[in-house]
Amino acid sequence: AxxxxxxxxxxxxxxxxxxxxxxxxxxxxxxYYLFWYKQPPSRQMILVIRQEAYKxxxxxxxxxxxNFQKAAKSFSLKISDSQLGDxxxxxxxxxxxxxxxxxxxxxxxxxxxxxx
Amino acid sequence: xxxxxxxxxxLIKTRGQQVTLSCSPISGHRSVSWYQQTPGQGxxxxxxxxxxxxxNKGNFPGRFSGRQFSNxxxxxxxxxxxxxxSALYLCASSLGGTGAxxxxxxxxxxxLTVL
Numbered sequence: 001a002x003x004x005x006x007x008x009x010x011x012x013x014x015x016x017x018x019x020x021x022x023x024x025x026x027x028x029x030x031x032y033y034l035f036w037y038k039q040p041p042s043r044q045m046i047l048v049i050r051q052e053a054y055k056x057x058x059x060x061x062x063x064x065x066x067n068f069q070k071a072a073k074s075f076s077l078k079i080s081d082s083q084l085g086d087x088x089x090x091x092x093x094x095x096x097x098x099x100x101x102x103x104x105x106x107x108x109x110x111x112x113x114x115x116x
Numbered sequence: 117x118x119x120x121x122x123x124x125x126x127l128i129k130t131r132g133q134q135v136t137l138s139c140s141p142i143s144g145h146r147s148v149s150w151y152q153q154t155p156g157q158g159x160x161x162x163x164x165x166x167x168x169x170x171x172n173k174g175n176f177p178g179r180f181s182g183r184q185f186s187n188x189x190x191x192x193x194x195x196x197x198x199x200x201x202s203a204l205y206l207c208a209s210s211l212g213g214t215g216a217x218x219x220x221x222x223x224x225x226x227x228l229t230v231l
Contacts (some may be wrong), residue, residue, distance in 0.1 A: 010131050035219070043204060045222035091159065095220075103161030103172060104208075104220060 006107035013082045014115045021077045021110045023092030031097040032070065034075045035104070040088040042058035047089070051075065053097070071074075073109050079112075087114045118145055120209050122142060124172045128229045134195040136203035139207030141188050147171075147212025148181060153204040162205075165190050166212045192213035194228075202230045 004025045008023070013019035036048040051059045051068050058066050064078045081107055092107040121140045129135050141148050149172075150162040161174035165184035182192045190207075194201055204227050208220035 033219075042224070043227075044224045045206060045208075047219060047221065050219055091132075103151070103164055103174060104159075105161070106159040108158050 001102065001105045002020070002029070002032075002090065002096070004092050004094050004105050004107040006090075006110050008072055008110045010106070010111040010113065011046055012115060013079075013114040015084060017082055018078060018080045019082055019112065021090050021092075021112065022081075023075045023077070023107055025073050025074070025075065026107075027093050027094065027096070029096050029098070033095045033097055034066075035093040035095065036064070036066070036075075036077045036095060038086075038088045038105075038107070045091075049077065082114050083111050084114050084116060087112060119222055120207060122207050122226050123203075123221040124226060125224065126227045126229075128231060129197050131197055131199060133197050134193065135197060135207055135228060137192045137194075137207075137228070138159050139190045139209075139223060141190070141207075142221055145186050145209035145211055145221075147210045147218070148184055149208045149210070150189065150190070150192050151206040151208065152176075152204060153225070156204075159206070160199030162192070196228045199230050201228065203228060205218070 029059045032053045034051045038046045038048050049061045067076045089109045091109045093104045122139045147166045149164040153159045164172040168184045179195045184190045204225045206225045207223045210218035210220045
């Protein structure tokens, strides 16, 4: 079984600044996917970014980018030019690519606060 | 394309009752997964259905069951409700496929309160 750890229960950043959310995971598998999901107060889980483990290049989506370190089993999310709408819970998630036997495995989440 | 929809959005039940939640996936998606979210346990995988068959199952008691219809819509049933079943139940859909792993897109959730 795999585990996902988000060590920062809460983070705060000034609007327009950059913030990095940390995520580490533990698995014995070599083929998997990693995701960051955002859950605003509406509770709708929204996909932010996805990374395939076999790709060395870090994924980027506009202001969102990841730092994927496979050997270190680390998958951090960087949000540039933070906006008020970025305020939400952010969840890091792991999915085994061999059939998703356990579904998505989520971390406990990081509550991101954006200071105006 | 319309997103994943879940009905009802809110439910209040009493202990011992049963409840059925519904999920309609994104058009063309054949896989539906269910998750339970609670403050204490976080997000936990319940089960996944693909082509009307349960393909994967999480570590939940048999009181939690589901099914999927030929149009890929899925229902989740919880029998003999307990107070601890109070949670946000999230449904997610993906393209699915044998051995495939696809990005899961989530619905807005059903908030279940057990009194």
